[in-house]
Amino acid sequence: MNFKQLAENRHEYAKAWKARTGGQVLGYYDPYFPEELAYAAGMLPVRILARHEPDDVSTKWIYASCYPVRDYVNQFFNGRYGYLDGIVDTGGCEWVYNAFEVAMNTTPSLKTHYIFIPRYPNAPTSPGLVVSELKTMKKVFEEWTGREITDESLDHAIEVYNKNRLLLMRISELRRAYETPLFGSEAMQMLLADQVMDKAEMNAILESFLAELQERPPREDRVRLMIIGSETWDAELEELVESLGANVVIDELDNGTSYFWNTIYEQKDRLLAIALRYLGRPHSALRDNNWRRRSQHVFELAEDYMADGVLIVKQIYCVIHGTDNYAMWKLLRERNIPYHFFERDTSLPEDETRQRLESFINMLKPGLVRLRGWHEPLVI
Amino acid sequence: MLQKGQLWETKPLEYYAKAKELRAKWEKNAENKEIVLGQGNTSFVVDWQQAFPAIMVMEDNPRGSTIAAKNLPEARRFRLASESRGWGREICGYHGVLWGQQFIGYQVDGSPFPERKFVVPIPATCECHTKRGEQCKDFSPVPRWSGDQCVYLGPYDQERDKAMLDHRAWCSWKIINDIERIFGQQFNDEKMKELIKISRAVKPIREEIFKLMTHIPAPLSVKELYSTYVLGGLVKIEMNELLDFWRSVRDEVKWRTENNIAAVGTERYRWMEAHPPAYYFLKYYRYMEKYGAVCIGSQYTNYTFAQLERKPDGSIGDRDYTFVDEYMTPIPQPDGSIHEKVLYHPTFSPEMRIDTREDEIRYLDGASARGSVQHFKQDEIYRPYALNEFADIYKVNGAIMPLHRSGVNCTLTRKEQAMRLRKAGVSVMHYELNQGGDNTDLDEKRMLEQLDQWMESQGLRKLED
Numbered sequence: 001m002n003f004k005q006l007a008e009n010r011h012e013y014a015k016a017w018k019a020r021t022g023g024q025v026l027g028y029y030d031p032y033f034p035e036e037l038a039y040a041a042g043m044l045p046v047r048i049l050a051r052h053e054p055d056d057v058s059t060k061w062i063y064a065s066c067y068p069v070r071d072y073v074n075q076f077f078n079g080r081y082g083y084l085d086g087i088v089d090t091g092g093c094e095w096v097y098n099a100f101e102v103a104m105n106t107t108p109s110l111k112t113h114y115i116f117i118p119r120y121p122n123a124p125t126s127p128g129l130v131v132s133e134l135k136t137m138k139k140v141f142e143e144w145t146g147r148e149i150t151d152e153s154l155d156h157a158i159e160v161y162n163k164n165r166l167l168l169m170r171i172s173e174l175r176r177a178y179e180t181p182l183f184g185s186e187a188m189q190m191l192l193a194d195q196v197m198d199k200a201e202m203n204a205i206l207e208s209f210l211a212e213l214q215e216r217p218p219r220e221d222r223v224r225l226m227i228i229g230s231e232t233w234d235a236e237l238e239e240l241v242e243s244l245g246a247n248v249v250i251d252e253l254d255n256g257t258s259y260f261w262n263t264i265y266e267q268k269d270r271l272l273a274i275a276l277r278y279l280g281r282p283h284s285a286l287r288d289n290n291w292r293r294r295s296q297h298v299f300e301l302a303e304d305y306m307a308d309g310v311l312i313v314k315q316i317y318c319v320i321h322g323t324d325n326y327a328m329w330k331l332l333r334e335r336n337i338p339y340h341f342f343e344r345d346t347s348l349p350e351d352e353t354r355q356r357l358e359s360f361i362n363m364l365k366p367g368l369v370r371l372r373g374w375h376e377p378l379v380i
Numbered sequence: 381m382l383q384k385g386q387l388w389e390t391k392p393l394e395y396y397a398k399a400k401e402l403r404a405k406w407e408k409n410a411e412n413k414e415i416v417l418g419q420g421n422t423s424f425v426v427d428w429q430q431a432f433p434a435i436m437v438m439e440d441n442p443r444g445s446t447i448a449a450k451n452l453p454e455a456r457r458f459r460l461a462s463e464s465r466g467w468g469r470e471i472c473g474y475h476g477v478l479w480g481q482q483f484i485g486y487q488v489d490g491s492p493f494p495e496r497k498f499v500v501p502i503p504a505t506c507e508c509h510t511k512r513g514e515q516c517k518d519f520s521p522v523p524r525w526s527g528d529q530c531v532y533l534g535p536y537d538q539e540r541d542k543a544m545l546d547h548r549a550w551c552s553w554k555i556i557n558d559i560e561r562i563f564g565q566q567f568n569d570e571k572m573k574e575l576i577k578i579s580r581a582v583k584p585i586r587e588e589i590f591k592l593m594t595h596i597p598a599p600l601s602v603k604e605l606y607s608t609y610v611l612g613g614l615v616k617i618e619m620n621e622l623l624d625f626w627r628s629v630r631d632e633v634k635w636r637t638e639n640n641i642a643a644v645g646t647e648r649y650r651w652m653e654a655h656p657p658a659y660y661f662l663k664y665y666r667y668m669e670k671y672g673a674v675c676i677g678s679q680y681t682n683y684t685f686a687q688l689e690r691k692p693d694g695s696i697g698d699r700d701y702t703f704v705d706e707y708m709t710p711i712p713q714p715d716g717s718i719h720e721k722v723l724y725h726p727t728f729s730p731e732m733r734i735d736t737r738e739d740e741i742r743y744l745d746g747a748s749a750r751g752s753v754q755h756f757k758q759d760e761i762y763r764p765y766a767l768n769e770f771a772d773i774y775k776v777n778g779a780i781m782p783l784h785r786s787g788v789n790c791t792l793t794r795k796e797q798a799m800r801l802r803k804a805g806v807s808v809m810h811y812e813l814n815q816g817g818d819n820t821d822l823d824e825k826r827m828l829e830q831l832d833q834w835m836e837s838q839g840l841r842k843l844e845d
Contacts, residue, residue, distance in 0.1 A: 063783045063795050063810075065470065091531060094507050094788040097761075101793060105764065114533045116540075118547065119503075119510045120526035123554075125547040129530075132543030136532075286507060289526040290517075314468070319788050322468015323511035327518045329466035341466070 001209045003189035004235070010046065010196040015083050017044050017198060024085035024145060029072070029100065030092025031254050032117045032284070034134060034274050036264070038088075039199065040149045040157040041141040047195035047255065048072055048081065049233040052346040061102045062095075065317035067345035068233065069095040076103050086111030086144060088137075091119075092254075093286065093320060113140050121279040121287050130275035138271070154270045161264065164199045167206040168260040171213065175249045176305050179218035184225075184248025185238035191256060192233065219247075223361050223368065226307035227251040228298055228328065230315035236348045237313065244354070246361045250305035252298050258282040285324040294324065295331045302337055309364045310339040311357075338364055385672070385843040388597040388642035395629050399608050402625060403442075406615045410438055410494050416563050417494055419513045421502035423744045424684070426579045427616045428556065431572040432565045437500055439614045440512065441817075444474025445659040447488050448817040452660050454488050459818060467515065472508045472787045473818025479515040496522060498562070500555050503527035503548075505761065506789030523562060527551040530749040531761065544749030545742070552741045572740045578619040582612065585626045586685035587698060592633050593682060594696055594774055597642030599633045602653060602675040603665050604643060609681050646672035646843055649835075651778040652771060653678040654797065655790040656816035658782070661824055664831060670842045671835045676774045679766065688773050696773055760793055767797045771806045778807040778838065786815040809834040 006013070014025050026043045028035070035045040050068035058064075058073040075081055076099070087110060089100040104112040115133045118126045138149050168191070174182055190209070194202050223246035227237065231254040238248045251257055264277040288294040302310060310332055314321045325341070332339045340360040342353070382389065410417055418437045422429045429435045448455040455473075458480025463469055465483055467476060481493045499513030499522060510526075517524040528551060530544035560567050592599060600608075608629060612622045635641070651673055658664070665675055676682075687699040734740055760766045771779065779801055784791045798808040811830055813822040835841075 059795075061795055063791050065785050094505070094792050098792050101761075102796065105796065112533075114531065116531055116544070118528045118530075120528050120551065123526075123528075123547060123551055125543075125550040129543045129547045132540055133532075136537065136540055286510065289510065289514075290524045292518075317470040317785060319468065319470050319507050319786070320511065322470045323508070323514050325466035325468055326462075326515065327466075330518060 001190075001205060001212065003186060003193045006193035006205075007049075007189050007196065007234075010049070010193075011080060011083070013197060014044060014046055018083060025083055027081060027084045027087045028090070029087075029096045030090040031259050031281070032090045032092055032278055032287075033088055033115070034137075034278055035199075036154065036157040036161050036274055037134060037137055037141055037149065039160065040153040041145045042147055042153075043085075043141070043145060044198055046084075046197075047192075048087075049192065049196070049255075050346055051075070051233060053078075061106075062098050064095040064098055066093075066095040066315055068231075068315065069093075069099045071346055072096070072099040073102055077106075084110065086113070088113045088115060090115050090117050092117075092284065111144050113137060117278065117287075119287050120289055121283065122290070126279055127272060127275045130279060131269075131271045134271040134275060151270060155266070158264050158266060158270065158273070160199045160203065163203050164194065164206070165260040165263050167203060167210060168194065171206065171210060172250075172257060172260075174213055177218075178306075179221050180247070180249060181213050181216035181218055183219070183238070183242055184227075184251075185235040185242055188232065188235040188238050188248075188251070188256065191259060192235070195255060195259065222247040223364050224249045224306055224308045225361075226298075226302050226305065226310045227253060227256070227313055228310060229253070229313040230318045230321050231255045232313075233346075237311075237344075237353070240348070240350065240353060241311075241357060241361075244358055244361055246357075248311075249307060250301050252282065252294075252301055254284050257301070258284070285320040288324065292327060295327055298328065299331060299335060299337075307337070308368055309360065310337055311360075312339055312341040314341070314343050316343045316345050382645070386645040387672075388640055388645050388647060390642050390645040391636070393600075393604060393632065395625070395632050396604070396607070398625060398628065399611060402611055402617050402621070403607075403615055406617060407443075409436055411491070412436075416497050416565070418498040418500055419496040419516050420500035421614060422500070422616065423502070424613055425744055425746070426572070426575050427612070427619065428572060428575070428740075428744065429616060430575055430619060431568045432559065433568075435559065435563070435565060437616070438496075439502075440472070440474040440478045442610050442614050444472070444477040444817040445656070447477050448473060448819065449659040449662065451488050452819060455660070455817070456819075458484065458488075462515070469814070469818075469820070470786045471511075473815040475508065475512070475515065477817050479519075482515065482519060495520065498522050498559065499524035501526065503529040503551075504789070505529050505531060506787070508787055508789065523558065525551070525555040525558065527555075532750070533761070536748070541749045545745060545747075548745045548749060549738065549741050552744060553738065556737070556741070567737075569737055569740065572737075573734055575619050576734060576740065576743055578623055582619075582623050582626055583685065585623075585630045586612075588686075589626070589630050589633050590682045590686035591688060591696060592630075592637045593676060594688075595637045596650070596775060597640060597644070597647040598650065598674050598676045599636035599641065599643060601643035601665065602657075602677045602681060603662065605677050605681045606657075609684055613684055642674075644669050644672070644674040647674045648672035649778065649838075649840060650674055650676050650774065650776045651780060652676060652767075652774060652776045653680070654767065654779065654781045654794065655680045655784070656782075658813050658819065658822050659816045660819045661822060661827070663824075664827065667828060667831060668835075670844060671840045672843055673778075673835065673840070675780075676776060679760075679770050682774070683770070689769060690772055760797065764793075764796070765800060768800050768804045768806075771801060771804065776806060778809070778834070780809050780811070783810050783812045784815045785812065785821055786818060790815070807834070807838055 024043045026038050026045050027048045029048050038045040050071040055074040057077040058070040062073050064070050115137050225248050241248050261282050264273050267273045282297045283293050415434045415436045421439045422437050429437050455477045459476035461480035461483045462476040481487050487493050496516045499516050501512035689699040691697050801808050811827050814820040
């Protein structure tokens with residue numbers, strides 16, 4: 001399966017979907033956006049992703065030091081997302097809010113909505129608040145589409161999305177094995193494609209991919225790395241890691257595994273069920289407050305996926321991950337997990353990054369002891 | 381006798397000594413061993429920490445900015461101590477400066493750093509505020525609580541507002557109750573009610589001062605405001621002392637206004653700012669005075685305690701939150717009554733009855749989830765023309781809008797705001813810096829040259845030339 005192609009052709013895909021179904025395409029920025037509601041209203045929710053392009057527009061509108069956000073603005077004015085009927089912001093980051101606000105103020109024809117997801121998700125009042133927000137959003141989507149969001153349509157959306165999460169989780173489990181048949185770049189491209197495609201269609205692709213994976217011969221064992229930090233929009237880094245003889249076996253990125261890590265437990269109050277899923281997902285750095293959960297989640301992933309080392313990859317001027325770095329460094333040091341920290345923007349300076357990664361991987365190699373033969377490839 | 385180029389009489393401020401004294405007292409208090417010192421902030425409306433016998437909550441901003449202003453080499457050292465431990469350079473410099481002291485173990489004066497025992501970050505749309513105090517929390521396992529600055533766009537929505545207010549009230553309730561339990565200190569509800577009463581008396585006084593600030597010549601410039609407006613805001617002082625202080629400020633400012641006593645005797649050009657200045661380079665205020673240009677403040681200073689608007693008859697008064705059309709949804713008060721006249725107001729009516737702790741907390745959180753202190757970004761997000769209105773009310777000719785690389789919230793929507801101001805005939809100059817407490821990206825020489833060019837482009841010349 002060529003996930004890279006699917007992810008790269010996302011604009012063409014959305015346009016074709018629109019022409020084929022007559023439905024509306026809804027852009028969102030943040031994985032806290034409860035996509036099920038949009039899907040139940042017959043819309044196609046697509047994740048707005050940055051890409052590295054020359055930027056000749058954004059400076060006029062926005063002083064964001066965060067390059068992906070500048071790129072959102074750039075792509076917006078350059079018409080890349082001209083097919084979007086609406087955009088929803090969930091307050092995932094303030095720079096993103098700025099990009100949202102520019103789109104809202106400059107394009108009156110664009111439908112826009114802001115849904116508030118608490119930055120303190122663990123308060124007992126947070127589910128009630130999100131349910132209230134979902135009720136408002138439901139009305140808004142019904143108004144936009146002229147279509148009632150019924151219990152049946154919500155049940156269907158929940159079923160499709162849960163199936164998608166389950167499939168992604170099953171594929172992810174294969175990455176735990178030594179000699180995993182799946183490389184990190186392919187896994188990341190799969191996830192990016194997943195976030196821009198109709199989930200029902202994607203589920204069929206994932207099912208056949210899962211079958212294909214089971215037939216794949218095991219790949220050679222490599223240095224196993226984990227990526228944490230700011231979100232990504234391509235798999236260049238994973239590819240670079242692979243070119244150096246290592247493999248990214250797991251990540252804790254907002255649009256990586258955190259996108260599908262937990263599921264919706266169905267209940268009569270559908271909106272509450274959705275609210276609980278989004279509040280209970282692995283906390284993003286912004287929403288990981290008070291007694292931290294993120295550190296523990298990162299540690300568990302590192303341990304479960306037998307990561308030999310961690311790459312902390314932060315967007316330059318990403319405030320949110322800037323505040324979490326101290327906790328991550330502290331955690332990894334305390335638990336003797338080697339890590340390498342570096343900053344990037346929409347581009348990945350290849351030579352510099354290659355040298356840094358090569359040094360890190362070479363540093364890890366002598367300490368690795370693989371007891372070959374004591375494990376068997378996982379069978380699904 | 382007026383000097384050459386001077387248009388207005390000027391006089392040093394008398395309340396300044398008291399302001400300095402109060403500030404020094406606040407800083408000294410942090411060293412009091414009897415006090416349980418926390419990090420963060422309580423509320424801009426009522427300082428609830430005073431209802432505890434021995435709790436003090438200290439915010440990063442005033443300490444961080446002061447250190448940056450007074451001892452830049454040490455400020456850089458402290459920031460480096462933070463950054464070398466992973467703390468991001470894109471976060472408000474205040475944090476880096478203050479918490480660098482924690483990591484190193486001593487303060488700028490060489491004394492041991494008083495460790496914080498808990499964290500209560502005041503909620504704000506700003507991400508740095510949301511994540512505030514993580515340094516203490518991650519450094520040693522002290523309790524930390526959160527709140528939420530709830531946001532939604534568009535007209536007032538009763539249902540959304542209610543859920544948000546309930547959430548906010550629970551968060552505040554949790555903080556106060558947990559502090560009681562963990563530190564064994566009884567929260568004095570009667571004292572809290574008294575504090576609410578005093579805060580109601582302080583509010584109109586501060587509002588009056590900021591109305592007087594619209595006068596030409598400006599009785600205070602922003603430099604004086606920066607030393608004053610934090611008192612009772614970020615710098616917490618005893619409420620009765622606070623009331624007396626603000627009365628004295630009001631009386632002095634009123635007298636200055638009545639007698640045309642200017643902050644800057646050469647005032648012939650008024651400019652506004654947007655958000656914190658480069659605290660380590662406040663020289664530019666004096667530099668602008670060479671052109672007879674005075675900074676009359678920003679929504680960051682002036683709107684902290686008073687939100688004004690121009691009335692249909694051209695006068696300036698308190699912002700009226702009575703809306704028409706889609707905004708016509710009355711807000712029920714906790715006692716079940718409905719405000720007849722004021723249909724949407726961020727604070728409860730002064731007559732609101734307060735019986736229980738929940739009433740107290742709900743008063744603190746305000747009647748609207750979107751913030752009882754509607755300034756800073758909340759205001760600009762809901763009302764895209766907020767800065768244009770400010771420019772009109774304070775009769776400014778120009779605006780200097782810093783572009784901060786760090787801190788996000790201070791720079792959010794700034795470019796668009798500048799475009800709106802320019803359309804309204806207000807000349808705008810941007811300059812880049814890292815943040816008010818972090819001088820990394822500020823090119824001082826370039827900025828002064830920019831100021832010269834900006835002033836000259838508007839036909840102004842240095843008065844001494």
